[in-house]
Amino acid sequence: MKHTFLSIKRIVFSLLLCLATPLLAINKHEVRAVWLTTIGGLDWPHSYAQTAHSIEKQKNELRSILDRLQSANINTILLQTRVRATTIYPSDIEPWDGAMSGHPGQSPGYDPLAFAIDECHRRGMELHAWIVCIPIGKWNGYGCRQLRKRHPQIVRRIGEEAFLDPENTATASYVSSICEEVTRRYDIDGIHLDYIRYPETWKARIDLHKGRRNITRIVEQVAERTRRCKPWVKISCSPIGKHDDLSRYSSNGWNARTKVCQEAQDWLRRGLMDQLYPMMYFKDNHFFPFAIDWQENSHGRTVVPGLGIYFLSPREKDWSIDVIRRELHYIRSLGLGQAFFRCKFLLDNIKGVFDVVKDEINTYPALIPPTLSENAMQSIPTTADISPSPQAPTDISLTARASSQSATLSWSSAKAFPQSDGLYHLFNVYASDTYPVDTSDPRCLIATRLQATSVTLPRQSRYRYYAVTSTDRYGRESAPAFFPVNDGRPSADIRGMLPCNGTTLTLPPNHGSANLEYIAIESVAGNLITTSAYDETGKTDVSRLDEGFYVVRSLNRRGQSHRLGFFIIRR
Numbered sequence: 001m002k003h004t005f006l007s008i009k010r011i012v013f014s015l016l017l018c019l020a021t022p023l024l025a026i027n028k029h030e031v032r033a034v035w036l037t038t039i040g041g042l043d044w045p046h047s048y049a050q051t052a053h054s055i056e057k058q059k060n061e062l063r064s065i066l067d068r069l070q071s072a073n074i075n076t077i078l079l080q081t082r083v084r085a086t087t088i089y090p091s092d093i094e095p096w097d098g099a100m101s102g103h104p105g106q107s108p109g110y111d112p113l114a115f116a117i118d119e120c121h122r123r124g125m126e127l128h129a130w131i132v133c134i135p136i137g138k139w140n141g142y143g144c145r146q147l148r149k150r151h152p153q154i155v156r157r158i159g160e161e162a163f164l165d166p167e168n169t170a171t172a173s174y175v176s177s178i179c180e181e182v183t184r185r186y187d188i189d190g191i192h193l194d195y196i197r198y199p200e201t202w203k204a205r206i207d208l209h210k211g212r213r214n215i216t217r218i219v220e221q222v223a224e225r226t227r228r229c230k231p232w233v234k235i236s237c238s239p240i241g242k243h244d245d246l247s248r249y250s251s252n253g254w255n256a257r258t259k260v261c262q263e264a265q266d267w268l269r270r271g272l273m274d275q276l277y278p279m280m281y282f283k284d285n286h287f288f289p290f291a292i293d294w295q296e297n298s299h300g301r302t303v304v305p306g307l308g309i310y311f312l313s314p315r316e317k318d319w320s321i322d323v324i325r326r327e328l329h330y331i332r333s334l335g336l337g338q339a340f341f342r343c344k345f346l347l348d349n350i351k352g353v354f355d356v357v358k359d360e361i362n363t364y365p366a367l368i369p370p371t372l373s374e375n376a377m378q379s380i381p382t383t384a385d386i387s388p389s390p391q392a393p394t395d396i397s398l399t400a401r402a403s404s405q406s407a408t409l410s411w412s413s414a415k416a417f418p419q420s421d422g423l424y425h426l427f428n429v430y431a432s433d434t435y436p437v438d439t440s441d442p443r444c445l446i447a448t449r450l451q452a453t454s455v456t457l458p459r460q461s462r463y464r465y466y467a468v469t470s471t472d473r474y475g476r477e478s479a480p481a482f483f484p485v486n487d488g489r490p491s492a493d494i495r496g497m498l499p500c501n502g503t504t505l506t507l508p509p510n511h512g513s514a515n516l517e518y519i520a521i522e523s524v525a526g527n528l529i530t531t532s533a534y535d536e537t538g539k540t541d542v543s544r545l546d547e548g549f550y551v552v553r554s555l556n557r558r559g560q561s562h563r564l565g566f567f568i569i570r571r
Helices: 005-020 054-069 112-122 144-148 169-185 210-231 263-271 288-296 321-334 343-347 348-359
Strands: 032-036 076-084 126-132 136-137 153-159 161-164 190-196 234-237 338-340 394-400 406-412 426-432 443-450 454-458 465-471 481-483 505-506 519-522 527-533 538-542 547-554 561-568
Touching: 032 126, 032 343, 054 288, 054 343, 076 112, 076 190, 112 126, 112 263, 126 169, 136 144, 144 153, 161 169, 169 190, 169 210, 190 210, 190 454, 210 234, 210 263, 288 321, 321 338, 321 348, 343 348, 394 465, 406 465
Parallel strands: 032 076, 032 338, 076 126, 126 190, 190 234
Antiparallel strands: 136 161, 153 161, 394 406, 406 454, 426 443, 426 465, 465 481, 505 538, 519 527, 519 547, 547 561
């Protein structure tokens, strides 16, 4: 992909902003992820589960990890689920990995994947099952030996290591069967494919076109079988951090598309992937131009650069913390997410990286970006085919007991929780000391992805006003329900609330300035609904909009925008 001079200017301008400001704009929707490794117990577990006591110890290790990640507003856990032809759940296809029990092939006495999912969901986090695709460990390793007995035709040896053969069509069926098994059995939020590529040690001469087709065949079958089972489950992968050479910047021979046959950007375009987590374990000119390339070729889907925080270690490359700080600011300026490799280095706070993430970058919670409904795979149902958009909660109340130092905010759901098909609703809670609560502002978020229809609040909370929204498994958010409904005042008198009779919106006359050329109307989730040229009368036709709560913004040709206020349509 060739970049124009404009792209170069974007790099320079964004870096100057990163250096000049303590924090760029906070994004309401942003993936904040960690890779949580189970191989060898690198991140978890650090003890073996063999007795009731040791099972509980192992569980508490994960609880402690998740508590700390939650305090840094991490919202996505990529949990290594398939390791090396072995698993951390009771599979009908592959044997247990030894990381849990200490003995390959032996159960730890509980289901670690089910436990991890429950603990993540309890904290408002998504859990994506991380599937290591092609490597299957040492040739004489336990997992490889078992696989060779059952499917010798798909196993290939390179030195002492073993790999699934991407050139054998049966490999796609085998990998996708594992992904389908995990998706069918567990309430996961995503399937995350790792090492979905040719090994760099592959000695056979590869026709690049055929090689990319072989890898894409695996991705296609994973998407097909997973989405037929649960279409809301996100499909993602972690490609090499540079997609290909750029016109001004070389990948130095290490890239996704040409070196290891990953057509990752095309997977986004075709809807085979909902998210990408490119492994951008680089810095300076090996990072910033390639981040732009991923963003410009995201096709409206979610890109989450993986940051190599392990390079902060003096045992690795001894990077300065400012390397990661600049990268975090920069990718946020591009509207991209963040992912950290790996969990231990973040929680060890090496060179203060955890403090930077918690106290400087992720100072407020964020929601997961909604999944696009558009899908080029005609045989797979789209979001719109599956379920209607979620409805706002009802019957919000706040109850405080004189004997307690807390209060309970509760509400009713338009849909019962849970539903057997997995399409249950989650709830987000917003709070503010001004009315109405601005649900487009992430600084107002106080709780995300709640399963329950209530939340406990401090009795002496500084907030006076609350709002609750519903979110479905696709990340689509409903209009808000407010508490109190209007603070006892007419809607037109509420600060920021603009007059609307259900068909016509009236803007204050003082907004009729040269800078106001267009009107943009957004949902409370921040999604653009419509734009129109500004009418000097201050009147805007909203008759085609559905009932609900909206945000109206100014817009000019230079892209400058300011919030003008809110309005409600009731008919």
